[in-house]
Amino acid sequence: MSNATLSPQRSSLRGATLPKWFAWAVAAGSLALGYAISAVAGLNSDIQWALIAAVLFVVGSYGISAKIEGSRQAKDRTATSLVWVAFLLAVIPLASLLWETVERGVKVLDGYFLTHSMGVVADTEPGGGIYHAILGTAEQVGLATLISVPVGVLTAIYLVEYGRGRLAKAVTFFVDVMTGIPSIVAGLFILSLWILILDMGPSGFAGSLALSILMIPVVVRSTEEMLKLVPNELREASLALGVPKWRTILKVVLPTSIGGIITGVMLAIARITGETAPVLLLVWGTDFINANPFQDPQESLPMYIYLQWANSGGSGAAFDRAWAAALTLIGFIMILNLVARGIARWKAPKTGR
Structure with a gap:
């Protein structure tokens, strides 16, 4: 050289x-x-x-x-x-x-593992699967999403489009407080209200209520930021044509920001999917398939991982199942993040030449 x-x-x-x-x-x-x-x-x-x-x-x-x-x-x-x-x-x-x-995790992760439950398989025995945990997680997260998304999106619309005065400041304050609430506190709140006071018993829906408390502030904040990015010129043009404000929000503001809103919702779902504390307090767990989230204990992936690891002693079949379930949970959250990125790119504003 x-x-x-x-x-x-x-x-x-x-x-x-x-x-x-x-x-x-x-x-x-x-x-x-x-x-x-x-x-x-x-x-x-x-x-x-x-x-x-x-x-x-x-x-x-x-x-x-x-x-x-x-x-x-x-x-x-x-x-x-x-x-x-x-x-x-x-x-x-x-x-x-x-x-x-x-x-x-790849040691036991296969089609059988994903399509069977633990059933009568003991923790020390090989076999079994996580189908009941996947079903429980899907139902619990789905119910939490159905509760959180309408509340969060409507709250964000109020804060951006209508919020003025003390009420808006109070709502913003409580959203900020809820953002920092630990998951165990949300679980204890639903435990005292839903199980101890109302005597409803453990269920997947009880866990969904706690997860929705954690999810609402994330949805509110992400939706609020997306709505603020919509140019005021679009609102003013619609209002100048005599379109009512509610219809302007419905037909102009929301379609313009829908990509960012969906991305925020997907990220909020990914954030609550791995929560363990509320599930441990409110849902408990079962080795059998329970497709009814409104009655009796129900399994979930975080709970399954915890129980299998706790009963494994650091080795054996239960230990391998815990790692395989953890890999499945990571894959599920990764897919949600990829979907969110894809939607964000698909719905991103197109710039002309």
């Missing part, structure tokens, strides 16, 4: 500039040096080695860049390096979790 390739590039407007592969070279050198330091120091943890390499990468990028390009460009490279390190610190645990779940 010629000296011209290795030497810093110069221009009439800027000083010396490092080549594009500089960051990759520093990253490779930091990894090698970090591994060597950890080996010499006797560090057996990969986390310690990675942190050493990350520090070397940031320090090395700044030091070399400061010497060749100057302190201003060095600070820019340092900020970029910190962003990349933060990104990797967030992605690596997520990728590790996903890999571990896939590796352990």
Whole structure:
């Protein structure tokens, strides 16, 4: 390789500039040096080695860049390096979790597992499936969606289109408070009202009520932001033609923002699908298929995972079933997120040439 390739590039407007592969070279050198330091120091943890390499990468990028390009460009490279390190610190645990779940979950995940319930299969015995848990999760989340979406969308329409004065401020305040409510608090509220006071007993519908409390503020906030993005010119044009305000909202505002609203609803559904605390308090669980969400305990995927893991002792058939159910739950939520992204792209405003 010629000296011209290795030497810093110069221009009439800027000083010396490092080549594009500089960051990759520093990253490779930091990894090698970090591994060597950890080996010499006797560090057996990969986390310690990675942190050493990350520090070397940031320090090395700044030091070399400061010497060749100057302190201003060095600070820019340092900020970029910190962003990349933060990104990797967030992605690596997520990728590790996903890999571990896939590796352990595929052991028993097949057609039989997805189409059968536990029935009379003991926790220590192989076999069984999660059909009853999938059915329960679908019914509980579906009921919560039927409750939350109309309430959330109508609340957002009121806040954006009609909300003025103290009532609107009070509604906004309570929506903000509900956004931060822990799931266990929502479960305890429905437990005291629905089961202890009204004596209705555990059921999938009781769990749906708690899930709807968690879902409503998400739907309100996402819908509110989408409605605010609708240009006021569209509203004014419709009102100028003599169209009533309610019809303007129905025929102009909602169709314009429907893509974002549906995306927010899908993300809210994905947020409540994995909730365990309300299900544990209100729905309980059963090894048999219960297609009636309004009566008797009903299984769900989060509850199934918890019970199988608790009865597994860290190994055995129940342990494998818990990982397979976790993989199924991740796949379900991932599909919801992909559908939300697809709808957002499909309904995005088309820009003309």
